[in-house]
Amino acid sequence: MRRRLYVENWAPHYGSPFEADDEVxxxxxxxxxxxxxxxxxxxxxxxxxxxxxxxxxxxxxxRIDARVTIDDPELGPVPGICISLAYGAVIWDARARRSEIAxxxxxxxxxxxxxxxxxxxxxxPTLRYRSESVPTSDPAALTTVMQTRMRQAEGELxxxxxxxxxxxxxxxxxxxxxxxxxxxYIKSQRAAYLPPEKVPCVAALGPGxxxxxxxxxxxxxxxRYSWYTRLEDIEHGHTWSGVxxxxxxxxxxxxxxxxxxxxxxxxxxxxxxxxxxxxxAPQNLVPVAALxxxxxxxxxxxxxxxxxxxxxxxxTPLR
Amino acid sequence: xxxxxxxxxxxxxxxxGTEHTTTQEFRVALDSDNYLQLDDLVVVRSDIxxxxxxxxYGVVTETEAxxxxxxxxxxxxxxxADGILPAQKVRSAHVAVTxxxxxxxxxxxxxxxxxxxxxVQRERALYVDEMERxxxxxVGRDGQAVFVDLDFFDGRKGGxxxxxxxxxxxxxxxxxxxxxxxxxxxxxxVGAGAxxxxxxxxxVKGEDLLWLDKRNAHFARDKKHAxxxxxxxxxxxxxxxxxxWAPPRRQSSDAVVPDTGSRHQDVSAFRWTPRELIDEGLLRxxxxxxxxxxxxxxxxxxxxxxxxxxxAVDVAGRPGAVVLRQPPPGGHPRxxxxxxxxxxxxxxxxxxxxxxxxxxxxxxDGEPDRAWTGRVQAGTLSAFLRRLHAAVHRLxxxxxxxxxxxxxxxKAQVTxxxxxxxxxxxxxxxxxxLLDETFRHKEQSGQRLPLSAxxxxxxxxxxxxxxxxxxxxxxxxxxxRGRSLGVLLVGAQQTASRVSPEVMENASIRVVGRLDAxxxxxxxxxxxxxxxxARARLLKPGTMVLSQxxxxxxxxxxxxxxxxxxxxxxxxxxxxxxxxxx
Numbered sequence: 001m002r003r004r005l006y007v008e009n010w011a012p013h014y015g016s017p018f019e020a021d022d023e024v025x026x027x028x029x030x031x032x033x034x035x036x037x038x039x040x041x042x043x044x045x046x047x048x049x050x051x052x053x054x055x056x057x058x059x060x061x062x063r064i065d066a067r068v069t070i071d072d073p074e075l076g077p078v079p080g081i082c083i084s085l086a087y088g089a090v091i092w093d094a095r096a097r098r099s100e101i102a103x104x105x106x107x108x109x110x111x112x113x114x115x116x117x118x119x120x121x122x123x124x125p126t127l128r129y130r131s132e133s134v135p136t137s138d139p140a141a142l143t144t145v146m147q148t149r150m151r152q153a154e155g156e157l158x159x160x161x162x163x164x165x166x167x168x169x170x171x172x173x174x175x176x177x178x179x180x181x182x183x184x185y186i187k188s189q190r191a192a193y194l195p196p197e198k199v200p201c202v203a204a205l206g207p208g209x210x211x212x213x214x215x216x217x218x219x220x221x222x223x224r225y226s227w228y229t230r231l232e233d234i235e236h237g238h239t240w241s242g243v244x245x246x247x248x249x250x251x252x253x254x255x256x257x258x259x260x261x262x263x264x265x266x267x268x269x270x271x272x273x274x275x276x277x278x279x280x281a282p283q284n285l286v287p288v289a290a291l292x293x294x295x296x297x298x299x300x301x302x303x304x305x306x307x308x309x310x311x312x313x314x315x316t317p318l319r
Numbered sequence: 320x321x322x323x324x325x326x327x328x329x330x331x332x333x334x335x336g337t338e339h340t341t342t343q344e345f346r347v348a349l350d351s352d353n354y355l356q357l358d359d360l361v362v363v364r365s366d367i368x369x370x371x372x373x374x375x376y377g378v379v380t381e382t383e384a385x386x387x388x389x390x391x392x393x394x395x396x397x398x399x400a401d402g403i404l405p406a407q408k409v410r411s412a413h414v415a416v417t418x419x420x421x422x423x424x425x426x427x428x429x430x431x432x433x434x435x436x437x438x439v440q441r442e443r444a445l446y447v448d449e450m451e452r453x454x455x456x457x458v459g460r461d462g463q464a465v466f467v468d469l470d471f472f473d474g475r476k477g478g479x480x481x482x483x484x485x486x487x488x489x490x491x492x493x494x495x496x497x498x499x500x501x502x503x504x505x506x507x508x509v510g511a512g513a514x515x516x517x518x519x520x521x522x523v524k525g526e527d528l529l530w531l532d533k534r535n536a537h538f539a540r541d542k543k544h545a546x547x548x549x550x551x552x553x554x555x556x557x558x559x560x561x562x563x564w565a566p567p568r569r570q571s572s573d574a575v576v577p578d579t580g581s582r583h584q585d586v587s588a589f590r591w592t593p594r595e596l597i598d599e600g601l602l603r604x605x606x607x608x609x610x611x612x613x614x615x616x617x618x619x620x621x622x623x624x625x626x627x628x629x630x631a632v633d634v635a636g637r638p639g640a641v642v643l644r645q646p647p648p649g650g651h652p653r654x655x656x657x658x659x660x661x662x663x664x665x666x667x668x669x670x671x672x673x674x675x676x677x678x679x680x681x682x683x684d685g686e687p688d689r690a691w692t693g694r695v696q697a698g699t700l701s702a703f704l705r706r707l708h709a710a711v712h713r714l715x716x717x718x719x720x721x722x723x724x725x726x727x728x729x730k731a732q733v734t735x736x737x738x739x740x741x742x743x744x745x746x747x748x749x750x751x752x753l754l755d756e757t758f759r760h761k762e763q764s765g766q767r768l769p770l771s772a773x774x775x776x777x778x779x780x781x782x783x784x785x786x787x788x789x790x791x792x793x794x795x796x797x798x799x800r801g802r803s804l805g806v807l808l809v810g811a812q813q814t815a816s817r818v819s820p821e822v823m824e825n826a827s828i829r830v831v832g833r834l835d836a837x838x839x840x841x842x843x844x845x846x847x848x849x850x851x852x853a854r855a856r857l858l859k860p861g862t863m864v865l866s867q868x869x870x871x872x873x874x875x876x877x878x879x880x881x882x883x884x885x886x887x888x889x890x891x892x893x894x895x896x897x898x899x900x901x
Contacts, residue, residue, distance in 0.1 A: 092402060092403060093402070097400070097402035098402040099398075099404060099406075100405050101405045270403060277391050277393075277394075285403075286397055286403045286404050287403055287404060287405060290388055290404050290405050290406070293388070294388070294405075
């Protein structure tokens, strides 16, 4: 009896969708609140136009194309997933007042559990899945890999674009290893980092204003500068609606981090989305939403990809 | 096959693959550095399994542009003003397929490069390669000639032309004359039919057509005009052989003067003698109102017409005049002349004719003469007489004894008959008489050649959709049989929906200028594509939509400014700049 690969006929998205949450938990984060305010009361600070020439907005999308199983005579069924990642950037040219999708890349991966890895037959001209594996048999670990690969790819692209001179707005927290002009942009505020006495400052923010910088580190290993900024006054909104959190590397000197925060604070409201158009308005920025639509298109038609995989795999004996 | 469909560098775009292509139409996603405009001709090459190379030809019917990536209308501002939304401007074009070559009806492949059709490809797109005798009738958007298959005009495969469009922009008549000019000037295309080709044109409004033989001073203002004529292969010149005819003035005593306003020189007056009226049965064209047929007037008219031809005898020394005398058994000997008896009424015009008929129909005492009236009611008889009296008043000046002044269609290639000054009844009489003469002449010869073309504007007056009249019957007859007899009708009307369907349906070639919006929606214009219909409301003078049996989609063309004058003010004096540009 030989090992065989099967595509499960379960819907690929069956099972709990795994949402990335890299937010540092407040319990583990050590927050320093006075790096910029130097002990003075917190007041909203207006951003300013630092003459930024271009902004690169980075985003990525991912999809489980199919759940697969290696039928191993000795190990029994080994679960795996075939996934597609697409990530890219929209670059806004300040002078030309034009946005363009500048980068868009697709990766396809097959991830198997229990340290197993088999080659997935090519399912189409552009449907090549690179195989890798996780040592555990926990199915959730498979999606964690997907998440990690996504973040890595986005991080790499962000640093690359920052090196080319763009101000980079990354989707979600940054991976702050390298001093680069990459601003992590966090849409939703699930974790509360501020003590009660600083919260009124967030409530007092007007559009285009930010809180003073604060620094937090996790486990003492690295530090990030962070600040809250308001994109828009939302009618009938609560005090935190229209607020986003940004962060940049702690490798910057304070004045560089301040400048980056000010420039970003000045620019971001312009990209805020409208509530009647975007469900995650205003935080889900217009260029990012457009990029996301574009990237989803690049993943290809889900039903078509699934069918192609089924056809290619159909009980294939594995070498 | 030329190579221009193989190298993608000069393509204008690609066949769109987001929607189905069909054998009827497809769309083109245009390259960002190129464009297509309405009426452009394109070609696409597809490789069809088991068949090989297939060329799809088409004409652009609509062009579009959109921001791809914009979902909401306000996204336009986000894209164009602030630039915060990435989007791509995409231009595209709709193409109606005119032809596939070889003729295997398969839709073109998506993604294939689309080329402007030029040279051989353009001819294929327009079926020129299949036309035995392509006659240029204007130029397309690309400045190149657009052709009609003459076989579908001159009776070989079809006949007649119908021109519709609102009045005022003078396009219908202008196009008709331009077409005639092509027909008379391109003998190389027309072939045998060009020899002794005769054209009969009625001038029904203004005096636009009385200057066809004069050069147009405005022609030289723009060199483009001459260039266009050059493309069409015709020297821009006035009609070389034209004869002008007009009815005589009413008050002209003995001298017969044509009734025209602006031009008198070289215009001949025409009229008929009572003898001609009787011999040719023209009496029936005095009863052409569509309402006449609803009562029994045609019945009496026919009786009277018959009796007149039996009773009329020529009067010695009075050419064209007759007296009415009871015929002996076997009838009056032909060509006899008599001297009128004292007191006998000599018929020398319409008024005396009516006077001579009246005693038979409505005698002062006694019963009407059944031989002249048949069994009709008294009311009908008086209606008949009322119409006769009205006719005396309205067209009495067209009937007079004397030397024959009937229109001589052989005098020139183009005969222009000016009837604009006449009452409607008289216009119908003249049109009826001349069409009858033309048609009868061809019927007798039984030959298609030489061709005889008739240009008649306001066709709805002569062959209306509702009712019947002798004139309508004849036009229907011409429409149906004229094709084989070489009598070709170029009919024009504001609204095709008001013209007898029998006449319209028999026109193989249909041309439309600007249309009234409501009119454009009518079934009569069903042959136009929806996009063309919408445009027909906006066509400028000089732009027409042409439909012909050999091309499955209508073409939009423009025809050049005429080198002949259409008003006295346009007439070029000698030494004008006209010649310098040629």
